[in-house]
Amino acid sequence: MEKDNRPNILFLLNDHQVHYGHGMQGVRIQRPRFDSFAKEGVRFEHAYSVCPLCGPARRSMLTGLYPHNHGETINDKDHPFDREVYLDTLYENGYENYYYGKWHAGGGRAQDHHCEGFCYPSYNNPYNKPEYKSYLERKGLPEPQIRIEHNFTSYFPYESMEEGSIYRQERDWCNEHASGVMLTPKETHESFFLAELACEKLRELAENKSGKPFSMRVDFWGPHQPYFPCQEFADLYHPQDIPEYPSFREDVAHNNKPEIYRSEDNRMISENGKLLYPNPVPLEVWQEVMARAYAQITQLDAAAGMVLDALERYGFAKNTLVIWTTDHGDALACHGGHFDKRSYMPEEMLRVPMAVRYPGRVPEGLVSNALVSNLDVAPTILEAAGCSFQGRVDGKSLLGVAPGTDHSFRSYFVCETHGHLEEHQGRALVTQRYKYIYNREQLEELYDLCLDPYELRNLAVEAAFAPLLTQMRGVLREWIKETGDRTISCP
DSSP states (O other): OOOOOSOEEEEEEEESOOOTTSSOOSSOOOOHHHHHHHHTSEEEEEEEOSSSSHHHHHHHHHHSOOHHHHSOOSTTOOOOOOSOOHHHHHHHTTOEEEEEEOOOSSSSOGGGGSEEEEOOSSSOOGGGSHHHHHHHHHHTOOOOOEEEEEEOOOOTTTTTOOTTOEEOOOSSSOOSSEEEEEOSOGGGSHHHHHHHHHHHHHHHHHHHOOSOOEEEEEEEEEESSSBOOBHHHHTTOOGGGSOOOTTTTOOTTTTTOOGGGGBOOOTTTEETTEEOSSOOSOHHHHHHHHHHHHHHHHHHHHHHHHHHHHHHHTTOGGGEEEEEEESOOOOBTOTTTBSSOOSOOOHHHHEEEEEEEOTTTSOSSEEEOOOEEGGGHHHHHHHHHTOOOSSOOOSOOGGGOOTTOHHHHOSOEEEEEOOSSSOOOEEEEEOSSEEEEEETTSOOEEEETTTOTTOOSOGGGOGGGHHHHHHHHHHHHHHHHHHTOOSSOOO
16 A cells, blocks of 8 residues: 555643643652653743633634634533534544543544544543453553542532542542542553553554554543542652642732632632632642642653653654643642632633644744644644645644744734633633733733733732733734624623
8 A cells, every 4th residue: 555644643632731830939840751752842831721621622622713613612511513623634634543531522522533442421430441441451450549638529429538548430420629649550540541552553553554644642531630640650749848839828809809719619628619718728738739739740741651652662753743732721729729620710720731743844842932722733733634624713733833933923812711610701811921811790800921920910900001901902802803702792
C-alpha cells in the first residue's frame, strides 16, 4: 500500500489541571515530561480554557466553536452533536481514529465519531469497567485501594466516608471531593491503564503498517479530583513545604468580588451553599490536600510520558503533531479557600498548560506569550491533516504561531461561563495585561494581571480605571456581536 505522508495526530488531554505558574513561589510542581516535551516545540504561557467547565470546553475542542455556538453550555446538557466534529472530519479524509479515556463532552461517546478504543459516556469511572478489570488480570495487579485522608463532600453516598478508611472506586461516579493515597502500585491508577492501552495500539500500528495516518487521543481522568496519587508520587511533596496560596484568606464577601465567588457546597468549608469566612479548615489540612493534588499532576505526567516514549520507540515521532493541554484549571485553595470549581472565572480556573510539537513545522524551543486557547485544538489538528471544517470556526490554528508573532496572533481572548450548579452568565475578556469579567446582574471585575496575578484588587470599582473599564466593555460588546452570542446581553 502506498504510504500516506500526512502527519499522525496525538492529542494528550489532562482534566482539571491548573497552570500554577503565574507568580507562584515555593514548591514547584514537578512535570519533567511536559517540560522536556515543551522544549521540543512551542510552549504557550498564556493559554486559556474557552470555558472553566468540562463539558463545554471538551465540546469546543471537538468543534473549534465557542460553547454558545455549539450548544453544550453546561455539563451533561447533552445538546445534539449538530456541528462538525474533528474526529468525523479526519475519518472522512482517510484517518484512522483511536480514543482512550474520558469523554464528558455531552451525549454519546467517542465511538459515535468513528473512533476505536476505550471510552464510556459522560464522566464515568474507569475502575469498574471490564476493560480495566481485564488489564489488572493481564498485569497481575491488585484491585486499587485508597487510604482516605480528607473528605470534603456532603453528597450521598460519600458523605460518611471516614478519614483513614480504605476506599474502592466501585461506582460509576467517584467521590470527587476527597484526597488520600492509593496504596496499590502506580500501574493500578487510571492514567497508567490508559497509557498502556495507547502504547499497545501504537505497537500494533507499527507492526501492521496500513499506510494510513492515524489520530489518537489519550484523555486522562486526572489530575481531576479525587486526589489519589500513589505513594511513589505522594512522597515527592511534603505538605509542610506547600506555601499558603496568596488568595487563600481573601474575604470574597468584602473584597469587591461578585457574589458568585461565595458559591460553595462542600461540607467542611461552606454553609447553605456559601463559602465560610474565615475558612474553618486549618491550613495544615489544605497543605495536605494540595500536596496530593500536586503529586497527582506529577503522576499523570509520568503516564503521559509513556505514550510519548512509545511514539518515539515505534518510529512515529518525526511525523506526528502532538498537542498536550487540559480542559480547564482548578480553584483549589484560591479566593477564600474553595475546593473545586463553580461559575466564577479566576486565572486558576481559566489559565491552562499547553504545548505543541510538530517537527519541521513549529519552532523548537519557543516559549510563546500569544493568547491561545483549547478552542484552537480542532483547527490546528485539521490544518495539519490538510483538511478543514465546512462551516463556522471560532478557533485559530496554532501552526501560525512563530517567533515574533505573539501580539499579532490575538489581541484578546474571551472565555465564557454559563454556570455550574447554579445559573450564571459571565464573560472574561483577557488581553496581554488586563482581564475584564462581565458577570450578569453582579459586580464587574477588572484586574491588572501583570501587577496583580492573583486578582486581589478589583479595579472595576476604582474611578481612575473608569476609562479602561468602558473600553473593555466596548471590546466585549463587539465580540458578542461578531461571534453571535445570543445567550448574554451586552454590558
